[in-house]
Amino acid sequence: MSAHPGPGPAQPGSKQLLVLSVAALGVVFGDIGTSPLYAMRECFHGPHGIAATPANVLGVLSLIVWSLLIVISLKYLVFILRADNRGEGGILALSTLVSRVRPGAALTLLGLFGAALLYADGMITPAISVLSAVEGLQVKAPNLEPFVVPITVAILIGLFLMQSRGTASVGALFGPVTLVWFIVIAGLGAAQIARAPEVFAALLPTHGLAFLLHHGWQGIVILGAVFLVVTGGEALYADIGHFGIRPIRLVWFALVLPALVLNYLGQGALLLRNPAAAGNPFFALAPDWAVYPLVLLASAAAVIASQALITGAFSLTMQAVQLGFTPRLSIRHTSASAKGQIYLPLVNWVLMFSCIALVLSFQSSSNLAAAYGVAITSTMLITTVLFYVIARWQWHWPAALAGGLAGLFLAVDLAFLVPNFMKVTHGGWFPLLVGAVIFYLMWTWRRGRALLAQRMKDRALPLSALLEDVRRTSPVRVAGTAFFMSGNPTGTPPALLHNLRHNKVLHDRVVILNVRTDDIPHLPLDERLSIDCLDLGFWRMTMRFGFMDEPDVPEQLRRISSPEFEFDPMKSSFFLGRETILPPSGRRGPGQALFAWMSQNARAATSFFRLPPNSVVELGAQVEI
Numbered sequence: 001m002s003a004h005p006g007p008g009p010a011q012p013g014s015k016q017l018l019v020l021s022v023a024a025l026g027v028v029f030g031d032i033g034t035s036p037l038y039a040m041r042e043c044f045h046g047p048h049g050i051a052a053t054p055a056n057v058l059g060v061l062s063l064i065v066w067s068l069l070i071v072i073s074l075k076y077l078v079f080i081l082r083a084d085n086r087g088e089g090g091i092l093a094l095s096t097l098v099s100r101v102r103p104g105a106a107l108t109l110l111g112l113f114g115a116a117l118l119y120a121d122g123m124i125t126p127a128i129s130v131l132s133a134v135e136g137l138q139v140k141a142p143n144l145e146p147f148v149v150p151i152t153v154a155i156l157i158g159l160f161l162m163q164s165r166g167t168a169s170v171g172a173l174f175g176p177v178t179l180v181w182f183i184v185i186a187g188l189g190a191a192q193i194a195r196a197p198e199v200f201a202a203l204l205p206t207h208g209l210a211f212l213l214h215h216g217w218q219g220i221v222i223l224g225a226v227f228l229v230v231t232g233g234e235a236l237y238a239d240i241g242h243f244g245i246r247p248i249r250l251v252w253f254a255l256v257l258p259a260l261v262l263n264y265l266g267q268g269a270l271l272l273r274n275p276a277a278a279g280n281p282f283f284a285l286a287p288d289w290a291v292y293p294l295v296l297l298a299s300a301a302a303v304i305a306s307q308a309l310i311t312g313a314f315s316l317t318m319q320a321v322q323l324g325f326t327p328r329l330s331i332r333h334t335s336a337s338a339k340g341q342i343y344l345p346l347v348n349w350v351l352m353f354s355c356i357a358l359v360l361s362f363q364s365s366s367n368l369a370a371a372y373g374v375a376i377t378s379t380m381l382i383t384t385v386l387f388y389v390i391a392r393w394q395w396h397w398p399a400a401l402a403g404g405l406a407g408l409f410l411a412v413d414l415a416f417l418v419p420n421f422m423k424v425t426h427g428g429w430f431p432l433l434v435g436a437v438i439f440y441l442m443w444t445w446r447r448g449r450a451l452l453a454q455r456m457k458d459r460a461l462p463l464s465a466l467l468e469d470v471r472r473t474s475p476v477r478v479a480g481t482a483f484f485m486s487g488n489p490t491g492t493p494p495a496l497l498h499n500l501r502h503n504k505v506l507h508d509r510v511v512i513l514n515v516r517t518d519d520i521p522h523l524p525l526d527e528r529l530s531i532d533c534l535d536l537g538f539w540r541m542t543m544r545f546g547f548m549d550e551p552d553v554p555e556q557l558r559r560i561s562s563p564e565f566e567f568d569p570m571k572s573s574f575f576l577g578r579e580t581i582l583p584p585s586g587r588r589g590p591g592q593a594l595f596a597w598m599s600q601n602a603r604a605a606t607s608f609f610r611l612p613p614n615s616v617v618e619l620g621a622q623v624e625i
Helices: 014-027 039-045 054-082 091-101 105-134 142-165 168-195 197-203 205-215 217-230 233-238 245-273 275-279 288-322 345-362 365-369 374-394 399-421 429-459 463-473 494-503 553-558 590-601
Strands: 476-485 505-517 529-533 538-545 572-582 616-624
Touching (some): 039 054, 039 217, 039 245, 039 275, 054 197, 054 205, 054 217, 054 233, 054 245, 054 399, 091 105, 091 233, 091 288, 091 374, 105 345, 105 429, 142 345, 168 197, 168 245, 197 245, 205 217, 217 399, 233 374, 374 399, 374 429, 429 572, 463 538, 476 494, 494 505, 494 616, 572 590
Parallel strands (some): 476 505, 476 572, 505 538, 572 616
Antiparallel strands (some): 529 538
């Protein structure tokens, strides 16, 4: 089995590997690391919970352990992480990779829907993680139950208010706190295992198979709760661009997997001795004196897990903007040194109000668990399909090998998908609704921009015709350089025609500037710019960025080292076209109205491309779509 071709990221040294591993611990594994707070409880105490008999405990534990081994260890850590797009992971990066080897609308739409579903996960994960942590207060003080929801809402508000300040200051604590978390949950589990070592029998897969055969349909339903232990698998894949594959694999196999298995086995050992602890087996692991400190540590771990999901939503949105799936949004950089530290106000507030609404609506993590899982199971299934395409047509694996492996993963995905979709009427409708709405917005924008580009291309005057007209009429030239930004590098930008028609002048240098986003995450600096000298003082310039790069146009212009072309910001003007979308013949459907509304409210190109505002001239045009 060969991995994808092309250069990969440099292998970190031992010291750098340690630093990256600790950092990855706090960002990558926060979501899956807080699953012990609620996963076992939902199997034995949730709406579809079963009796905590020894056979059931061993059967559920077996399913949990082997789910971690097959879904996370085998599927994601061994295989999916190989499918990186020049070092970047995540379903959007995978989708763009697939579009290069097997172009087609169906696979693009599939990847886009998977990305849309991740926003629903970004709403539910902070709510259920923080809520389940705070619910630990009820274990020792049941009279505190009325305060659980208000405390949860207060924590969530504080978490989202913190985003505008950046996470660099608290990010340094994420790794060490999460390290303490995993050590503590492993220790709590090991202490209980020592009192009921027979729980190790759950490591045999036969117990899980026997459980499913004995319980039939109810066993399939329990798989919906078992699935909670592998939520966060997509985060492993999405964050490889930040930390690399090696640190993520090292941390998983050396620390996270053993800690999770020990804790789940510990909860099972507790239930073997005391089935009544099924109401909240995680916090029941701790002695009385340690419950409150454990609640504080669990709350900190939940906040860290939530932070990772919020940061992931910011990163996903930035990719979507660059790839043309969403309108330009306000993106603030909160760190002068780390490009990955970004803040998107609109995304932040939507996530905050959604999380708070979920907590207030569902009231408990058990109720919220019914809405959890539908989005992630769907995304995991889509990832499997896209992985097969990469294995078959980019890595050139034999059909039997690629199909057999994808078939195994698909069978597991479907086994989890079926019980999760049974939750649709109990709250599972929420992530599907969120995913469908975001998918519709993304597809409407993508389709609208494609139609707009085609309309502009059809009505554009060929640049050669303009040059011939300039040669014939010799319009007045004024000093300076005029950059006319255009999506069509071969046509004449409408802004150039409007300027010439109304002002009757041309600048000494006229640059047709085309800015493109490639379907790779990062583009080397020396490959971002190409310049062609045409005639009569006209130049054609193409500027390219990766979908994870910041499209800073002036910065790239300052890097020009050509003796024939020197960028002087004091003598340069940027001319932009601003289109007003009109319906054909006065008729406007819902998609057209939505696209027009998004176009009007998109972030201005001036700030998106970092253009100096006092050097920008916008000229409008009306376009029918």
